[in-house]
Amino acid sequence: xTSEENPAEMAPTTxxxxxxxxxxxxxxxxxxxxxxxLVDNADDLASRVGARLELIGIxxxxxxxxxxxxxxxxxxxxxxxxxxVRGADIVIEVIGGIDPARELILTAMQHGASVVTANKALxxxxxxxxxxxxxxxxxxLYYEAAVAGAIPIVRPMRESLVGDDVQRVLGIVNGTTNFVxxxxxxTGAGFAETVEQAQSLGYAEADPTADxxxxxxxxxxxxxxxxxxxxxxxxxxxxxxxxxxxxAADIQAARDMDAVVKLLAxxxxxxxxxxxxxxxxxxxxxxxxxxxxxxxxxRDAYNAVFVEAAAAGExxxxxxxxxxxxxxxxxxxxxxxxxxxxxxxxHGPTESAYADLPVVDMGQATTRYHISLAVADRPGVLAQVxxxxxxxxxxxxxxxxxxxxxxxxxASLVIVTHRAPDSALAAxxxxxxxxxxxxxxxxxMRVEGA
Amino acid sequence: xTSEENPAEMAPTTxxxxxxxxxxxxxxxxxxxxxxxLVDNADDLASRVGARLELIGIxxxxxxxxxxxxxxxxxxxxxxxxxxVRGADIVIEVIGGIDPARELILTAMQHGASVVTANKALxxxxxxxxxxxxxxxxxxLYYEAAVAGAIPIVRPMRESLVGDDVQRVLGIVNGTTNFVxxxxxxTGAGFAETVEQAQSLGYAEADPTADxxxxxxxxxxxxxxxxxxxxxxxxxxxxxxxxxxxxAADIQAARDMDAVVKLLAxxxxxxxxxxxxxxxxxxxxxxxxxxxxxxxxxRDAYNAVFVEAAAAGExxxxxxxxxxxxxxxxxxxxxxxxxxxxxxxxHGPTESAYADLPVVDMGQATTRYHISLAVADRPGVLAQVxxxxxxxxxxxxxxxxxxxxxxxxxASLVIVTHRAPDSALAAxxxxxxxxxxxxxxxxxMRVEGA
Numbered sequence: 001x002t003s004e005e006n007p008a009e010m011a012p013t014t015x016x017x018x019x020x021x022x023x024x025x026x027x028x029x030x031x032x033x034x035x036x037x038l039v040d041n042a043d044d045l046a047s048r049v050g051a052r053l054e055l056i057g058i059x060x061x062x063x064x065x066x067x068x069x070x071x072x073x074x075x076x077x078x079x080x081x082x083x084x085v086r087g088a089d090i091v092i093e094v095i096g097g098i099d100p101a102r103e104l105i106l107t108a109m110q111h112g113a114s115v116v117t118a119n120k121a122l123x124x125x126x127x128x129x130x131x132x133x134x135x136x137x138x139x140x141l142y143y144e145a146a147v148a149g150a151i152p153i154v155r156p157m158r159e160s161l162v163g164d165d166v167q168r169v170l171g172i173v174n175g176t177t178n179f180v181x182x183x184x185x186x187t188g189a190g191f192a193e194t195v196e197q198a199q200s201l202g203y204a205e206a207d208p209t210a211d212x213x214x215x216x217x218x219x220x221x222x223x224x225x226x227x228x229x230x231x232x233x234x235x236x237x238x239x240x241x242x243x244x245x246x247x248a249a250d251i252q253a254a255r256d257m258d259a260v261v262k263l264l265a266x267x268x269x270x271x272x273x274x275x276x277x278x279x280x281x282x283x284x285x286x287x288x289x290x291x292x293x294x295x296x297x298x299r300d301a302y303n304a305v306f307v308e309a310a311a312a313g314e315x316x317x318x319x320x321x322x323x324x325x326x327x328x329x330x331x332x333x334x335x336x337x338x339x340x341x342x343x344x345x346x347h348g349p350t351e352s353a354y355a356d357l358p359v360v361d362m363g364q365a366t367t368r369y370h371i372s373l374a375v376a377d378r379p380g381v382l383a384q385v386x387x388x389x390x391x392x393x394x395x396x397x398x399x400x401x402x403x404x405x406x407x408x409x410x411a412s413l414v415i416v417t418h419r420a421p422d423s424a425l426a427a428x429x430x431x432x433x434x435x436x437x438x439x440x441x442x443x444x445m446r447v448e449g450a
Numbered sequence: 451x452t453s454e455e456n457p458a459e460m461a462p463t464t465x466x467x468x469x470x471x472x473x474x475x476x477x478x479x480x481x482x483x484x485x486x487x488l489v490d491n492a493d494d495l496a497s498r499v500g501a502r503l504e505l506i507g508i509x510x511x512x513x514x515x516x517x518x519x520x521x522x523x524x525x526x527x528x529x530x531x532x533x534x535v536r537g538a539d540i541v542i543e544v545i546g547g548i549d550p551a552r553e554l555i556l557t558a559m560q561h562g563a564s565v566v567t568a569n570k571a572l573x574x575x576x577x578x579x580x581x582x583x584x585x586x587x588x589x590x591l592y593y594e595a596a597v598a599g600a601i602p603i604v605r606p607m608r609e610s611l612v613g614d615d616v617q618r619v620l621g622i623v624n625g626t627t628n629f630v631x632x633x634x635x636x637t638g639a640g641f642a643e644t645v646e647q648a649q650s651l652g653y654a655e656a657d658p659t660a661d662x663x664x665x666x667x668x669x670x671x672x673x674x675x676x677x678x679x680x681x682x683x684x685x686x687x688x689x690x691x692x693x694x695x696x697x698a699a700d701i702q703a704a705r706d707m708d709a710v711v712k713l714l715a716x717x718x719x720x721x722x723x724x725x726x727x728x729x730x731x732x733x734x735x736x737x738x739x740x741x742x743x744x745x746x747x748x749r750d751a752y753n754a755v756f757v758e759a760a761a762a763g764e765x766x767x768x769x770x771x772x773x774x775x776x777x778x779x780x781x782x783x784x785x786x787x788x789x790x791x792x793x794x795x796x797h798g799p800t801e802s803a804y805a806d807l808p809v810v811d812m813g814q815a816t817t818r819y820h821i822s823l824a825v826a827d828r829p830g831v832l833a834q835v836x837x838x839x840x841x842x843x844x845x846x847x848x849x850x851x852x853x854x855x856x857x858x859x860x861a862s863l864v865i866v867t868h869r870a871p872d873s874a875l876a877a878x879x880x881x882x883x884x885x886x887x888x889x890x891x892x893x894x895m896r897v898e899g900a
Contacts, residue, residue, distance in 0.1 A: 230497070312600035355497075
């Protein structure tokens, strides 16, 4: 029998394909998953790329530490990341943080490597430097895993929606805070005890600051806004409020108006009076959102990004925003893309910042407020309260008044406004606090997604 | 004042950029929207591409017909599509159908043009021919708009998830049928009157066959399965059942088990006993899906694609699946991508069919059944019915029995099975029909998304 008659000998093999050298920086939860997928899926990846991806080294702080969950030759572990990146075609950076990640990425690019990174902090702080280096050296910079883990959102923003005009992005991009707020909604419990529960279940870090104070979401907001509006936005431009002051009473107030509280990353195009784009608003804060909105049904630690574009209309992308394997899925998708470019020539999208719109102050952002007041139950109170809104140019959408109990001389007044500048809304709350008929501003929160 | 001192004269301009020639084939709802966006957004598109996109012609059947909604020089309209495509860098095909679209695309590629198409029918019938021509001539073939309109799903499948292993795709990819089923659910009305309502509202064609019989969804299923499993799947491989036989009673039966009925495009990896991939199941049929499933909340004419991947876990992509502007958004995103390749070199993903898995018969697909029986209300009936399931190797998950009324000698029996081969489930239904204790199989429907 000749080889031509033997289908087994004719079967396609990936052994003869060209080789691309891959260096991995970091071997924590994400890095070890990336290493496993590179090894376990080697044949499939080779078929999809048209080249074998050879893992040439994994940079870690302690190369001698046993890592039984990473199925690679232990000699691949090295503490010398700098040397490692100089010999690679593709560098995967999953160390996180600013330094030494930035220097290693720049060194890798100087030596001709394309870079795939999950590093939201670095991109949000200094993305333009990375882009400039990628452009200078003709290599790729990909970072799907930096925003919303496994959910394809960076590529859709950079490529799928690039022929359209994005108007607004509303993202649930932090799983820890979504878990906490969702549990507060379903159990009625307070913030502190719910964070403890999240910690015991592994959904929150021992020090949850980066999540609950909104730093993580703010970095992702900066990245999304940059892509959506073709404008440089850094994390320092992002107005940030966390969820530490969200109370069980706030959650109940949301329930009463058939809404939920979510920590939202919001990126909005601001227009001048002629309708032309004049700026962008980028902010992270808790907000009430109607239960009928697609984002309201995002439960547990899931992430979702809701996009409104001029032609596409409303889109939503939903999935797991964190975890080793989901983040790896995004990393490996990027690795295949940049590997294909190494073989076929060309490169992926470069920085697009031509629109160069100013980032507006939070005070200029327009939003809606939900305000709950404790007031005296007597004639004229509502008129006085309504005047405070009118004086600040804030239009009221709904008012709900409720007497607290038989013979009680106080009432509860719940007001939801129309859209107005945040500064006008804040000034209204201040003015209400000073009214003698208002015992207390019990709670106030922004309302989004209308 | 020198020009260096005048910011206005220093402002970036797109007038000096290189030009790429774009030919548009078809000027219906989608084509006219594409033409408008090319004109209205010309400067933004030029900035994003790095080249101006010059519309060199629009091929239509009747070039003399006035088209006031298309803001282009009327001399651009031509009946000579063949000549038009020979002079273009990028050809946008939104004619639809097999011929002459196929010949025009092949001619365009032979003459060096990259092609962006929304033509699901052609891709599902003869995609490999188009891919082969693109490969031979070193041009791009992009088709985001062919599946689920504005929703980025083709690019995520081809690029974002290409480092992962897709296990299952469940798609609501036809807006007309989703509108009809959603309205049947919310109003309790029957199929025929709901289709009439959809027609009067513009959600269904005068001849709704392509939608309600599942042909449209089957083409999209073939495209999604090809991408998900790196395997050629044509529309002829897709098992197809429409929604014309879905009754108000079926919808009510779904409600009774806290489920909704959706027309699903299902693409599943089939594994052998060792767990290795051994085939793919690709099918379109109505199915019950629990209200808690993310797909259940997809209302009206919206589309959504739910993807399960080994590493990424569960993802969902949601948005508008049809309409001129939403479809244009997807087309223009592709146009920018292929235009960037013309400038920077390289090309997008080529056909990936290396896995070459067989498409299994519907009988081998595993699914679950919901079966509603009218039975005699006497001892031993359940035992006889249960035996019919057991004889066919079908395991029962739940049984609910209900006496129909005081003194009535008949009862209703609602059974939901575990997963089993569709042939075994169908044989069970046949066997039940023959039992003397079973008056009628009132309804049966597949259950998905568990």
